[in-house]
Amino acid sequence: MGIVQRQSLRNTVISYVGLGIGFVNTTLVLPRLLAPAQLGLTSILVSLATMGALVSALGFTNTTLRYFPYFRDRENGHSGFLALLLGLPLTLFVVVAGALWLGRPLVLRWYAHDAALLGPHYGAMLGLALCILLYNLLEAYTKSLFHTSFSSFLTDVLQRLLIVGSAALYGAGVLSFDGFVLAYLGSYAAIAALLLGYLAAIGELHLRPTRAVLRVRPVGELLRFGSFALLGNISGTLLLTIDSLMLGSHSFADAGIYTIALNISTALAVPFRALYKTAYPLIAEYWKEGATDKMLDFYRRSTRLTTALGAYLALGIGLNLSFIYSLIHRPEYAAGTLAVLLLLVGRLTDGxxxxxxIIVVTSPRYRYDLLFNVGLSGCIIGLNALLIPRLGLTGAALSNALALVSINLLRTWFVWRSFGWQPFDRRIFYILGLAGAAGLVAWALPGFQNSWLTLLLRGGVLTALYGAGLLLTGWVPEVSALARKVGLPIR
Structure with a gap:
C-alpha cells in the first residue's frame, strides 16, 4: 500500500484544507449572503449540468481507469489514448446540449414554482455541463497516471476559494446575483483549464490522434464497457443529484437547506474519497496482474482504516450539529439537522x-454491478417520490441513506459470493463498539451556555477516549504507525 498511502495522505491533507475552506464557504459565507432559494438554484444548476456531463461522457471515465494500464506507454504518447478519451465524449456533448436546450420548456415546467429564477440561468447550466465533462475526463486520465494530488487541490482548495471570492464580491455589491452565477461557472472552467495545463507541464498532454490506439484494445470493447459503466454511473450520480432535482420541484428553498445539510455531512466522506482516488487504478492493476492476495489484503486494511476514521468523524459531526448551525445565523437552515444525521448514517455505511x-466494477464480472445500480436508481427515485411529498427534505435524506446502505450491503455480499472475499474481522466490531462508547460519554456531558466550550469539551473527550482506545489496543495498525512517527511511545 506504499503508493496508496503516500497519495492518500497527500489527498487527505489537501481534502481537509479544502474542507476547512468549504466549511467557511458553506456555513459562514454562502448561507449568510444567499437566500435558501438562491442557494437551491446553484444546486439545481450543478445537478442538471452533472447529469448532462455524465451522459456525454459515455462511461469513459470508468473506461479509462479500467483499460489505461493496457495503453500505458509514455514514450509513444500512450498510443493516442487521450485523443480518443476526449474526442468521443465531446462530440456527443454537442448532441446532449442540443437536447437539453430543446427540452428547456419541459424543465421549466417541472420547476414551475421557481421557473423565474431558473430560466435566465439555463444557458449557464449548459456551459457548466461542458466544464464538468472536460474536467472529469481529464481527472480520470491523471488518476490513471497516479497523479491525483493536483486534481484534489483544484477541486478541494482552489475551486472553493474561487467560489468564496465570488460570494464575497456578491456580498460587497461588486457582482449582481447574475454575475455571481457566471463566476460560479467560471470556477469550473478555471479548474478544467488548469488541469489541462498541468498535463502539458508534466509532458502527458498527448492530443494527436493515432491509429495505434485502435490496435491496443478493440474500440468496441471500450464502448461496451463504457456503456455498462455509464448506466452504473447514472445511479451513482443520481444518488448525489436526484435529491436536489426532486426537492427543487417542491421548493428551491428546501433544496438550498438540503444542500447545506449535504455539505456538512461531506466531511465524513473526505478520507474515503482520498483513498478511492488512488485505490481505483491500483485495483485495476491488481486485476491485470492477477494479484488477488494483494487485493484482498488491501480490501481488509482499507476497510479497517475507513471504519476507524468514519466512526470518529460521524460522531464528531453529530455531537456538534447545534454548534455548526449556530454559525450560520439563519435559523431556517437548522431545519436540516435531522437530514444531516440520516446522511451521516449512509456515508458511514459506505466507508x-x-x-x-471498485472491486466489482474493475473485475471481469463488472456487468453485474449494472444490476445493482439500476436497482438503486429505481429505489432512490421511488423513495424520493414517496417520501419527499410527505417529509420534505428529511424524506430526501432518508431516501439517500437507505439507498447507500442497500447498495453497499449488496455489493459486499456480491464480492464475498463471487470471489470469496469479505473485509470484516472482529476488529471492525471492536472499533465500532469503542466509538459508540466514547460517543455516548461525550453526549452525556452537560452543555455550556457558550457553544464553543461545549464543542471543546465534547470534542476533546471523544478524541481522548477514542484515540487512546485505538492506540492501546492496536486494532488499526496504520493509526499506531502514525503515532510512532510523531514520537508517541506506542509499541
Missing part, C-alpha cells in the same frame, strides 16, 4: 463496507 464497488 465501513470499503472498496467493494
Amino acid at each position: 465501513i463496507t470499503g472498496v467493494n464497488g
Whole structure:
C-alpha cells in the first residue's frame, strides 16, 4: 500500500484544507449572503449540468481507469489514448446540449414554482455541463497516471476559494446575483483549464490522434464497457443529484437547506474519497496482474482504516450539529439537522463496507454491478417520490441513506459470493463498539451556555477516549504507525 498511502495522505491533507475552506464557504459565507432559494438554484444548476456531463461522457471515465494500464506507454504518447478519451465524449456533448436546450420548456415546467429564477440561468447550466465533462475526463486520465494530488487541490482548495471570492464580491455589491452565477461557472472552467495545463507541464498532454490506439484494445470493447459503466454511473450520480432535482420541484428553498445539510455531512466522506482516488487504478492493476492476495489484503486494511476514521468523524459531526448551525445565523437552515444525521448514517455505511464497488466494477464480472445500480436508481427515485411529498427534505435524506446502505450491503455480499472475499474481522466490531462508547460519554456531558466550550469539551473527550482506545489496543495498525512517527511511545 506504499503508493496508496503516500497519495492518500497527500489527498487527505489537501481534502481537509479544502474542507476547512468549504466549511467557511458553506456555513459562514454562502448561507449568510444567499437566500435558501438562491442557494437551491446553484444546486439545481450543478445537478442538471452533472447529469448532462455524465451522459456525454459515455462511461469513459470508468473506461479509462479500467483499460489505461493496457495503453500505458509514455514514450509513444500512450498510443493516442487521450485523443480518443476526449474526442468521443465531446462530440456527443454537442448532441446532449442540443437536447437539453430543446427540452428547456419541459424543465421549466417541472420547476414551475421557481421557473423565474431558473430560466435566465439555463444557458449557464449548459456551459457548466461542458466544464464538468472536460474536467472529469481529464481527472480520470491523471488518476490513471497516479497523479491525483493536483486534481484534489483544484477541486478541494482552489475551486472553493474561487467560489468564496465570488460570494464575497456578491456580498460587497461588486457582482449582481447574475454575475455571481457566471463566476460560479467560471470556477469550473478555471479548474478544467488548469488541469489541462498541468498535463502539458508534466509532458502527458498527448492530443494527436493515432491509429495505434485502435490496435491496443478493440474500440468496441471500450464502448461496451463504457456503456455498462455509464448506466452504473447514472445511479451513482443520481444518488448525489436526484435529491436536489426532486426537492427543487417542491421548493428551491428546501433544496438550498438540503444542500447545506449535504455539505456538512461531506466531511465524513473526505478520507474515503482520498483513498478511492488512488485505490481505483491500483485495483485495476491488481486485476491485470492477477494479484488477488494483494487485493484482498488491501480490501481488509482499507476497510479497517475507513471504519476507524468514519466512526470518529460521524460522531464528531453529530455531537456538534447545534454548534455548526449556530454559525450560520439563519435559523431556517437548522431545519436540516435531522437530514444531516440520516446522511451521516449512509456515508458511514459506505466507508465501513470499503472498496467493494471498485472491486466489482474493475473485475471481469463488472456487468453485474449494472444490476445493482439500476436497482438503486429505481429505489432512490421511488423513495424520493414517496417520501419527499410527505417529509420534505428529511424524506430526501432518508431516501439517500437507505439507498447507500442497500447498495453497499449488496455489493459486499456480491464480492464475498463471487470471489470469496469479505473485509470484516472482529476488529471492525471492536472499533465500532469503542466509538459508540466514547460517543455516548461525550453526549452525556452537560452543555455550556457558550457553544464553543461545549464543542471543546465534547470534542476533546471523544478524541481522548477514542484515540487512546485505538492506540492501546492496536486494532488499526496504520493509526499506531502514525503515532510512532510523531514520537508517541506506542509499541
